[in-house]
Amino acid sequence: MSQKIPIETSARHIHLSQEDFQILFGADARMHYTKELSQPGQYACQERLTVIGPKGSFEHVIVLGPCRSVTQVEISVTDARKLGIPAVIRQSGDIAGTPGCILAGPCGQVELKEGVIVAKRHIHMTPSDAIRCHVSDNENVFVITSSYERSLIFSDVVVRVSPSFRLAMHVDTDEANAFANEKDPSGVILKLFGGSTYNLQSWTEELQQGIYR
Ligand SMILES: [Zn+2]
Numbered sequence: 001m002s003q004k005i006p007i008e009t010s011a012r013h014i015h016l017s018q019e020d021f022q023i024l025f026g027a028d029a030r031m032h033y034t035k036e037l038s039q040p041g042q043y044a045c046q047e048r049l050t051v052i053g054p055k056g057s058f059e060h061v062i063v064l065g066p067c068r069s070v071t072q073v074e075i076s077v078t079d080a081r082k083l084g085i086p087a088v089i090r091q092s093g094d095i096a097g098t099p100g101c102i103l104a105g106p107c108g109q110v111e112l113k114e115g116v117i118v119a120k121r122h123i124h125m126t127p128s129d130a131i132r133c134h135v136s137d138n139e140n141v142f143v144i145t146s147s148y149e150r151s152l153i154f155s156d157v158v159v160r161v162s163p164s165f166r167l168a169m170h171v172d173t174d175e176a177n178a179f180a181n182e183k184d185p186s187g188v189i190l191k192l193f194g195g196s197t198y199n200l201q202s203w204t205e206e207l208q209q210g211i212y213r
Contacts, residue, residue, distance in 0.1 A: 002188040003133050005123055005143065007169045008038055009176035012058060012075045014049055014103065018067040024049060024105030031065045038168045039124055041066070051075070052102040055084025073101060073116045076174040080118060090117040091158060121175060122158045123189075124165035133189050137161035140195030143169060143187040145179045152179040153190070155197045 022029065025047060032046035047063040051073060058079065072095055080087035085099040100112040123143070130136055136159070143154045157169065169187060179185070193199045 003129070003167075004146075004186045004188065005167060005169045006038075007143075007145065007171060007176075007180065007185040007187050009173060009180065010074060010119065010170050011062070011173055012051070012073075012079050013062045013064050014051070014074075015064055015068045015072045017069060017071045020071045020103070020110045021047075021063075021067055023108045023110055024103060026107040029107070031063070031067070033065065037064070038166055040164055040166060047105075050104040051083065052104060053083025053085045056082040058083070070095065071103070071110070071112060071115050073103070073112070074119045074172075075116060076172040077118055078174050080116075083116075085116060087118045088116075089120050091120050091122065091160075092117070119170065119172060120158055121154060121156070121169070121171050122160050123167075123169045124160050124162070125167045126163055126165055127161055129167050130159065130161045133159075134191065135159045135161075135189065142190040142192060142195055144190055145185060145187045147179045147181055147185055150179050150181055154187070155195060155200070157195060 033043050034046050035044040037043055043065050045063045045065050048060040049063060051058045051061050072092065077087040083101060085101065088098045090098060095115045095117060098114045099116045100114050101116050103110045103112065125133065135141060139159045141157050141159060143157045145151045193203065
């Protein structure tokens, strides 16, 4: 039987470097934990920031802890349009050449030269999950959602394997709105054509012509 992958929605959020955190919230400030997130060690903070782009801004954007080595802002394509910056799809941490923005906090502002990404949809899993699902780190797969009357097949879903992860697929709010209409959405992995739609059209044509694969 296929492993059921819980699908979780990441709303827009910010990871801060220690240095940027102190500029924005004050030299003596510390993060205030509010809620544990699904990935072990990650948590939501009480701290909120305003994200400012050339065309618009978002207030009260949540900061996630703990601090990271580099500041990164994760938004949806819809958010990028409102801010007036390009929507660049990247894996977390891969921010070279991405757009920047201004972050405004209670004690200061930070002008990011880069670091605003639309997170590439991904699945966190442990090495044993990977064996069970017959996938490996950085592999791209399809995921078929289980949602009622609006199910969807996502392509280009990257698998991330680490012993410190817990099994969950992460999508942004645009992606979630496109399919999720129930409380605990899930999906199953479909391994075909390297998980990308690149060859899907010719595959469809061959299937239609009755060629068994
Ligand atoms: Zn994630």
